[in-house]
Amino acid sequence: MNPLGPTRRTVLLAGAAATLLPQLPMPAFAASQAAAVNTGQPYASYWYPDSLPAGTPGTGITWNSLKTWTAASDADLAFNAAAVPLAARFTPTAANGTARSGQARIQSLVSFGPTSSNPSQGAATADYYALTHWSYLDELVFWGGSSGEGIILAPNAPIVDAAHRHGVPVLGNIFLPPVAYGGQLQWTRDLVQKDSAGHYPLAAQLVAVAAAYGFDGWFVNAETSGGNTALGTDMQGFLGELKSLAAAQGQRVTWYDAMTVNGTVSWQGALNTSNQAFFQAANDMFIDFRWSTSTLAASGTKADGLGRSRYELWAGVDVESNGSSTSVSWDAMVPTAKAHITSIGFYRPEWTRNHLPASRTPGDFHAADDRFWTGRSLDPSLPDSTDTWRAPAVSVADRSTVGGALPFASVFNTGHGLRWYEDGAVTSDVAWNHLGLQDRLPSRRWVVRTAGQRPTVTFDFADAWRGGSSVLVSGVLNQPTTVDVYGSQLPIGDDTVVDLTFRTDSGSGSVNVELAVATAEPSTAGSTPPYTYLPVNSVNGVRAVADVNGWQTVTVPLTGLSGTLHAIGVRLTAADASGSTVNWRLGGLAVREVNDTQPPAAPSNLRITAATGGDLRFVWDAAPGAVRQYTLHRLLPDGTRRFLGGTCQRAFFVGGLQAEQGEQQAWFELRATGELYTASAPVTVAHTW
Incomplete structure (x- = not known):
């Protein structure tokens, strides 16, 4: 491949990075005040290893040294620390005959926002890279960094929480920039400095940060030229110690193919003697883009000879x-006729958002993202063999985390939206994003089984039961149509039920709905699960709940079934036998025991720890027991509640609030939300204007 060009690193320049998101408020403190308590908007953290650049930082930028960081002095730690543990995953029978398990894996290097102004807990815009195809990913790197802001980045909590909910580890990024981008060799020397005992203090700091923030390790990218063999040797020692300390905390380290063992920067496009020592000192290695069919083949063979898995090599795309x-030369990595050669490392797949015009909608983004991950057919069970883009769904078997003990529930929240809905009613008309609120989403989208015309299935943002989105099935139904929703490994007991919440839009033809459940895997890859179809209406023992804001929730007992629930879907049949155009929404799904309706206990000690005008920082003590998330509302003078935000953390920032007419105090309510979206009693606090 051609040498790296400027377009491949533009995000790492502070000026260009600022264009990735709408302009956001900048921190109200400068470098000289970094040790002071922060009362404003919290942002994702970033550092230099030790020494800081000459001069002063730009507006909104704070220069911090990782060497002096402590958890105790981190004013934003409560906003940045992830709360969701890394979930276990399993692999259902593949959706098609070409996707494989146990071979190629997929890593993504993603820039979610600017280095110095990436909000800790979302923002008031739906225009966001709301990644949802987690089932094909094995590792996510929080990409970014720049010489003028900071070169070590910790991922923000919403991204880690969403990834962990889907079983995907997230790595922070260490970017030692090329000299052309302001890189200073001193920063590399700072990173690999030794103490008097011969240890690497920055390795211990990196592991401590990841442990405190709740993410899974580090991606090390050393691209500053000018080094020598001594520096290369120090880097090997640093990397080995980092990996050892990380492993003790359940963390991992990935190395980027740039620096060689002699300390120079020379991208190899291969695993070879110039970078083998770094690969051996790390868990994985990202092979630079200039690989070829022959260099990848040789790299895989070399990994085999080292006693390592060839799939610990990410071939950069x-x-x-x-x-x-x-x-892409797909057969060099993931050939269809023989075993995969290496894994795949996608650099900047957030193209699915960034290439769209400024007027893009969430629906526009998801359409492009589905095309990227699923392929042109938009159905992983029916891959298009003429598609030159070999989408991940064609090569890699999807994984799921919908297993373990009951209950399980989803309202198909993608982590962003144009409004916020509760029980089908709008409780905030402000656009938003917060990936930490994302549900465990269907892993293969969208598998549609019908002998007739295929309807369109999408995440839709025009209406929702809860959160910001629902699943919309639209088109002509001239034959019964089954939509696969979840691959699962959920236990079925004597009292297990499934709740479906759905609505038929105004103007749509009537739809007969059945729940599709399978207690075994399909017999072969790509075949239909052995579904049993259960009626979803008020007869045959099914208990219906009255409509709420046009949505109906129906509880379907799994009477007569036992063992494990392996697949969940819905079968839709138009009431008009000749087929009619329908617009049908699935807003919620839950699998639970019939008496499992107890709401969670309430959080406690809600307080406002900082207030600057209408910018407030809330903190609270955790509710006892299992909690999915917390929601914060403002209680308005007329008695209505306005949604302000939700989070998995025990701290939340709200900016730009104003007093209502005649209001002397603003009242706020915090609730814990359980797995089944039942809410606790509120705990309240007031703010005097």
Whole structure:
């Protein structure tokens, strides 16, 4: 491949990075005040290893040294620490005959926002890279960094929480920039400095940060030229100690193919003697983009000879500029006729958002993202063999985390939206994003089984039961149509039931709904699960709940079934036998025991720890027991409640509040939300204007 060009690193420049998101408020403190208590908007953390650049930081930028960081002095730690543990995953029978398990894996290097102004807990815009195809990912790197802001980045909590909910580890990024981008060799020397005992203090700091923040390790990218063999040797020692300390905390380390063992920067496009020592000192290695069919084959063979898995090599695929139109030598990595050669490392798949015009909607983004991950057919069970873009769904078997003990529930919240809905009613008309609120989403989208015309299935943002989105099935139903929703490993007991919450939009044809459940895997890859179809209406023992805001919730007992629930879907049949156009929404799904309706206990000690005008920082003590998330509302003078935000953390920032007319105090209510979306009693606090 061609040498790295400026377009491949533009996000790492502070000025260019600022264009990735709408302009956001900047921190109201400068470098000289970094040790003071922060009362404003919290942002994702970033550092230099030790020494800081000459001069002063730009507006909104704070220069911090990782060497002096402590958890106790981190004013934003409560906002940045992830709360969701890494979930266990399993692999259902593949959706098609080409996707494989146990071979190639997929890593993504993603820039979610600017280095110095990436909000800790979402923002008031739906325009966000709301990644949902987690089932094909094995590792996510929180990509970014720049010489003018900071070169070590810790991922923010919403991204880690969403990834962990789907079983995907998240790595922070260490970016030692090329000299052309302001890189200073001193920063590399700072990173690998030794103490008097011969240890690497920055390795211990990195592991401590990841442990405190709740993410899973580090991606090390040393691209500053000018080094020598001594520096290369120090880097090997640093990397080995980092990996050892990380492993003790359940963390991991990935190395980027740039620095060689002699300390120079020379991208190899292969695993070879120039970088083998670094690969051996790390868990994985990202092979630079200039690989070829022969160098990847040799790299896989070399990994085998070292007693390592060849799938611990991520072959870089640069999709920043062209996304799913990128020309890739797929057979060099994931051939269809023989075992996969290496894994895949996608650089900047957020192209699916960034290439769209500024007027883009969440629906536009998800359409492009589905094309990228699923392929042109938009159905992983029916891959298009003529598609030159070999989507991950074609090569890699999807994974699921919908297993373990009951209950399980989803309202198909993608982590962003144009409004916020509760029980089908709008409780905030402000656009938002917060990936930490994302549900465990269907792992294969969308498998539609019908002998007739295929309807369109999408996440839709025009209406929702809870959160910001629902699943919309739209089109002509001239034959019964089954939509696969979840692959699962959930236990079925004598009292297990499934709740479906759905609605038929105004103007749609009537739809007969059945719940599709399978207690065994399909017999072969790509075949239909052995579904049993259960009626979803008020007869045959099914208990219906009255409509709420146009949505109906129906509870379906799994009477007569036992063992394990392996697949969940819905079968839709138009009431008009000749077929009619329908617009049908699935807003919620839950699998639970019939008496499992107890709401969670309430949190306690809600308090406002900082207030600057209408900018407030809330903190509270955790509710006892299992909690999915917390929601914060403002209680308005007329008695209505306005949704302000939700989070998995025990701290939340709200900016720009104003007093209502005649209001002397603003009252706020915090609730814990359980797995079944039942809410606790509120705990309240007041703010005097």
